[in-house]
Amino acid sequence: MPLMMSTRKLPLIETREPFILSTAAAEPCSIARCGKNKVPIRFPFRQQGKQPENCGYRGFDLRCGSQDTIYLDLPYSGEFYVRDINHLDQQISLYDPGDCLPKRLLGLNLPGSPFVPVFIQNYTFLNCPTQVTTSRFNAIDCLTNSTNSVLATSSARLANRIASSSCRIITVLSIPVPWQAKDDEEFTAALDADIQLTWNAPRCGDCKEQGGEKVRVSKFSGSSLCITLPAISEAIGIAVFAYCQDRCNRARRNPYPMQVDDSTAEVLPQPVIVVTGLDESTIESYEKIVLAECQRIPGPNHSTCPICLSEYLSKDTIRCIPECRHCFHAECIDEWLWMNSMCPMSRKSPLEEDASSRNDPV
Known part of the structure; x- marks a missing residue:
């Protein structure tokens, strides 16, 4: 006997609530602000303590300070005020809370953060007698005292000419600038313009004005x-x-496939903090000296610490690098050597010196 198919219609199930397809439940990320500050805090940035973690990327955390200011903490470089954020061009403008940006530029270390300079240029920092430079060049006011003036210039020709007289070169650094100076411009700069930084990931020029989210909900x-x-x-x-089908065709055409170079593969924006300095035991092995009254700094040194640009005083503790005998305030050079293995003056690495001495035949 043949089976009879039932013709009874099953009732339709009506779905009144919309179905949400998402990888995780996420609340909308609204725009945050610090009091009356007009700078909006939205994806990929987020306000610490107010917006959930899915509303921003690692390294883009901002916090509100007094007087409606916005802080950004850069690893190894400390906190800066945020002047403006241009989400369309992916640029952020920073300035120094202590109102001495050139001093912060001398210790700026961006690796470990997701930010890179918009423009970068080499500047030579010089220390000159104040009476010599007052009428001729623009000194950096917050680094200048009654006896010594600090200058900065992007012209290597001008720096060498000044250094050949009564000035000395402190250091040459590549620093972020709002625009690039011409090579033939021979003048000294105040370096007080805001730091202009950008980020390469995430690319978010088309993010929603409402804040954007890391989880897309449909x-x-x-x-x-x-x-x-x-x-x-x-x-x-x-x-x-x-x-x-394409893989099979390729295999038939080339039975010995070449190795694929994955060096250009896209990497998720996970900033990696890389420390390339010396270990604590090596730093502590370098000689420390507590200065006495009228004591002369040993080695090829001057009366000013090249890192903080402050004069040495009695009872100051200094530390000297044995390979080149350059000395600095102990707290200044200790922090430097944690992040950099080379002397800030001679640009020689103690690790390289040790390696070369081990390789030399006896």
């Missing part, structure tokens, strides 16, 4: 989902078949 009704899922499955099946 809404479908129940009936739309029934139509969409089979179409998606069919598309995936076609794509997989085409991919396998």
Whole structure:
């Protein structure tokens, strides 16, 4: 006896609530502000303590300070005020809370943060007698005292000419600048313009004005989902078949495939903090001296610490690098050597010196 198919219709299930397709439940990320400050805090930035972590990227955390200011903490470089954020061009403007940006530039260390300079240029910092430079060059006011003036110039020709007289070169650094000076411009700069930085990831010029989110949420009704899922499955099946067919054809044409260079593969924006300095035991092994009254600094040194540009005083503790005998305030050079293995004056690395001495024949 043949089986009879039932003709009774099953009732339709009505879906009143929209179906949410997402990888994680996430609340909308609204724009935050620090009091009356007009700078909006939105993706990829987020306000610490107010916005959830999914509203921003690692390294883009901002916090509100007194008088409606916005702080950004850069690893190894400390906190800076935020002047402006241009989300379309992906640029952020920073300035120094202590109102001495040139001093912060001398110790700026961006590796470990997601930010890079918009423009970068070499500047030579010089220390000159104040009476010599007052009428001829623009000194950096916050680093200048009654006896010594600090100058900065992007012209190597001008720096060498000044250094050949009564001035001495402190250091040459590549620092972020708002625009690049011409090579033939021979003048000294105040370096008090805001630091202009940008970020390469995430690319978010088209993020929503409402703040953007790391989790994209799409809404479908129940009936739309029934139509969409089979179409998606069919598309995936076609794509997989085409991919396998292409791989088989490639294998037949070239039975000895070359190794693929994955050096250009896209990497997720996970900033990696790399410390390239010396270990604590090596730093502590360097000689420390407590200065006495009228004591002369040993080695090829002057009366000013090249890192903080402050004069040495009695009872100051200094530390000297044995390879080149350059001395600095102990707290200044200790922090420097934690991040850099080379002397800030001679640009020689104690690690290289040790390696060369081990390789020399006896």
